[in-house]
Amino acid sequence: MMNRTATIPGIRSEFHPVKIVFIIILLSGLAVFPFVSDNRFYISLITEMMIYGLLAMSLDVLLGYTGLLSFMHNAYLGISAYAVGLFLIHVSPTSFWLACLAGIAFTCVVALPVGWVQVRTGGLAFALLTLAFGMMFHTIVWKWYDVTGGDDGLMGMPNPDISLFGITIGNSGDPLVMYMFTLVTVTLCFFLTRRIINSPFGAVLEAIRENESRAAFIGINVRKYKLLGWMMACLLASIAGVLFILYKGYIGPSTMSAFAGAGILMMVLLGGMGSLWGPLAGAFFFIYIQDYISTMTEHWEIYLGVVVIFLVLFLPTGFAGLTDHIRRLRKE
Amino acid sequence: MSGTLSIIVDITLNSLVLSGVFLIVAIGLNITYGLSRIMNMGHGALYAVGAYTGFSLVASGLNFFAALLIAPLIVGVIGLIIERTIIAPMRKRSMAYTLILTYGLMFFLDGSIKYIWGNKPRFIELPEFMQGTLPILGTDYPVFRLMTLLLIIIIMGALMLFLNKTKIGIILRASSTIPEMVSCLGVNMSYVHMGAFVLGCVMAGLAGIIAGPLTTIDPLMGGEMLISSFVVIVIGGLGSLRGAVIAALLVGVVQTLAEFFITDLAMVIVYILMAVILAFMPRGLLGEGKFE
Numbered sequence: 001m002m003n004r005t006a007t008i009p010g011i012r013s014e015f016h017p018v019k020i021v022f023i024i025i026l027l028s029g030l031a032v033f034p035f036v037s038d039n040r041f042y043i044s045l046i047t048e049m050m051i052y053g054l055l056a057m058s059l060d061v062l063l064g065y066t067g068l069l070s071f072m073h074n075a076y077l078g079i080s081a082y083a084v085g086l087f088l089i090h091v092s093p094t095s096f097w098l099a100c101l102a103g104i105a106f107t108c109v110v111a112l113p114v115g116w117v118q119v120r121t122g123g124l125a126f127a128l129l130t131l132a133f134g135m136m137f138h139t140i141v142w143k144w145y146d147v148t149g150g151d152d153g154l155m156g157m158p159n160p161d162i163s164l165f166g167i168t169i170g171n172s173g174d175p176l177v178m179y180m181f182t183l184v185t186v187t188l189c190f191f192l193t194r195r196i197i198n199s200p201f202g203a204v205l206e207a208i209r210e211n212e213s214r215a216a217f218i219g220i221n222v223r224k225y226k227l228l229g230w231m232m233a234c235l236l237a238s239i240a241g242v243l244f245i246l247y248k249g250y251i252g253p254s255t256m257s258a259f260a261g262a263g264i265l266m267m268v269l270l271g272g273m274g275s276l277w278g279p280l281a282g283a284f285f286f287i288y289i290q291d292y293i294s295t296m297t298e299h300w301e302i303y304l305g306v307v308v309i310f311l312v313l314f315l316p317t318g319f320a321g322l323t324d325h326i327r328r329l330r331k332e
Numbered sequence: 333m334s335g336t337l338s339i340i341v342d343i344t345l346n347s348l349v350l351s352g353v354f355l356i357v358a359i360g361l362n363i364t365y366g367l368s369r370i371m372n373m374g375h376g377a378l379y380a381v382g383a384y385t386g387f388s389l390v391a392s393g394l395n396f397f398a399a400l401l402i403a404p405l406i407v408g409v410i411g412l413i414i415e416r417t418i419i420a421p422m423r424k425r426s427m428a429y430t431l432i433l434t435y436g437l438m439f440f441l442d443g444s445i446k447y448i449w450g451n452k453p454r455f456i457e458l459p460e461f462m463q464g465t466l467p468i469l470g471t472d473y474p475v476f477r478l479m480t481l482l483l484i485i486i487i488m489g490a491l492m493l494f495l496n497k498t499k500i501g502i503i504l505r506a507s508s509t510i511p512e513m514v515s516c517l518g519v520n521m522s523y524v525h526m527g528a529f530v531l532g533c534v535m536a537g538l539a540g541i542i543a544g545p546l547t548t549i550d551p552l553m554g555g556e557m558l559i560s561s562f563v564v565i566v567i568g569g570l571g572s573l574r575g576a577v578i579a580a581l582l583v584g585v586v587q588t589l590a591e592f593f594i595t596d597l598a599m600v601i602v603y604i605l606m607a608v609i610l611a612f613m614p615r616g617l618l619g620e621g622k623f624e
Contacts (some may be wrong), residue, residue: 062426069428117611121610124427125615128566128606129606129610130422131609132566132603132606132607135559136603136604136607139599140597140600258559259555265432265437286490299446299447301440301442302439302444303443305437305441306440307436308432308435308436308439309433309436309440311436312432313422313433
């Protein structure tokens with residue numbers, strides 16, 4: 001499944017100066033954007049892009065680095081979002097950080113036994129198990145009307161204030177505050193994940209992706225590391241879930257459906273797996289196209305389908321593969 | 333006493349009908365996967381196309397049985413076009429890409445269905461003689477469901493005969509085991525893959541028009557059936573026809589029982605069943621990676 005060759009850890013972790021400049025321009029551009037533009041619509045669209053970018057990146061840790069395919073990674077975003085929402089509604093409507101912690105902790109508690117079962121298999125069986133568990137969570141959320149609100153989704157969630165070291169930054173119901181909070185969180189998560197992936201731990205994950213039995217022969221506990229990779233991906237997804245519910249103030253079962261899950265997979269493949277930034281870019285592109293087409297026409301599914309088919313046919317390695325290709329051309 | 337008996341008869345027949353529909357959809361998916369290693373995410377949408385085409389044919393005044401023949405053929409032609417234009421160039425790529433490609437296909441087909449037939453639920457009008465009920469052991473069972481059961485048995489018999497007795501069927505089965513050898517014997521593998529894909533599509537279309545009168549026809553039916561047939565072929569073992577038969581019966585019975593007793597969370601039981609089986613038998617019940 002993976003045809004990206006393994007790179008020696010350490011070499012990739014250094015940033016090229018051009019890249020540093022590019023990242024700084026991009027980040028400051030994103031940070032300044034809401035003050036320059038008054039367009040509320042674009043502010044919330046970019047927030048959504050960043051949240052889905054984080055989710056796509058978390059799937060990339062699993063798919064691009066560990067070589068495990070998860071059809072329904074959005075289920076863990078959903079679980080986390082529901083946990084935060086329920087915590088804010090039923091336990092404490094004001095404690096922001098406690099709610100975030102509750103969402104992340106609950107997702108990890110759910111993901112651990114699921115991961116324990118899943119890592120006993122591999123390849124297609126793993127992928128289909130993720131589908132089974134994901135559909136299970138989706139059905140529970142959909143049908144358990146008393147707790148989750150069923151088809152209507154979880155509504156009436158209070159908006160707590162975000163405060164840091166005793167200073168109140170703003171209310172999480174304010175799109176601008178959520179935009180900034182999301183930007184900071186996603187940026188931190190990106191650099192942290194990058195650091196972890198470029199550590200020896202990341203190298204072990206890549207060894208498992210490249211050849212599982214060889215990794216086992218040199219003494220790596222394959223199941224343990226697969227489980228750790230899985231937990232890391234679920235942890236990142238749960239952070240995305242926390243951001244999602246705070247930004248939307250609402251979550252419904254359709255966010256956790258199989259089709260939404262395949263959409264996340266598509267973001268990763270569009271961006272190119274095994275590059276971390278690729279899936280982020282893929283998510284930006286995917287959300288934009290989906291949004292653009294759905295405002296243009298009622299029958300957006302047809303056009304989305306055509307776009308996806310053409311992208312897979314003509315740009316199979318994603319955006320990351322495209323830049324690799326350009327770099328190779330310039331060297332020649 | 334007769335009340336309990338009639339409930340038992342009802343549940344048994346209902347689960348058999350449900351299993352039968354699952355079986356035909358899942359076998360179509362399994363044939364495509366077993367022969368050409370393509371997991372068609374658009375299979376559910378093709379099933380819905382079959383149902384909608386059947387509806388349109390019957391609504392335009394055609395005999396139900398004629399529609400039963402024509403609708404799968406139309407879906408087969410659609411499958412042929414899809415295979416030649418987008419699936420064939422992708423064959424050498426890894427599975428993740430064909431998954432995503434057929435996922436795009438699913439969007440396209442679902443969108444086209446909504447474009448052509450709209451969001452309104454539709455019903456297939458049945459011929460006069462199939463609308464009544466038949467008393468069986470104290471329960472009045474709809475004639476149509478019994479006819480469906482009969483049709484499913486006939487279709488499965490015909491498929492088995494086709495795969496076991498005709499030359500094309502034997503080539504198809506051989507190609508799943510040793511494709512290189514079949515290729516060396518002068519068979520054009522490109523046509524074999526095409527045949528497998530089209531056969532899978534025809535099965536999806538058949539299942540669609542058979543299941544049409546059982547349920548309402550709406551744009552969501554494809555997605556639901558896709559997931560169900562995934563569950564069936566995963567439990568049975570990917571590529572295994574016998575496994576699919578056992579798994580379809582198992583899932584059909586479990587789902588009907590669960591719907592009878594706990595109604596709301598019925599599908600959760602089915603997914604837990606799948607998870608438990610896969611956790612202990614990662615290849616499914618009969619999965620050897622072979623197609624037989």
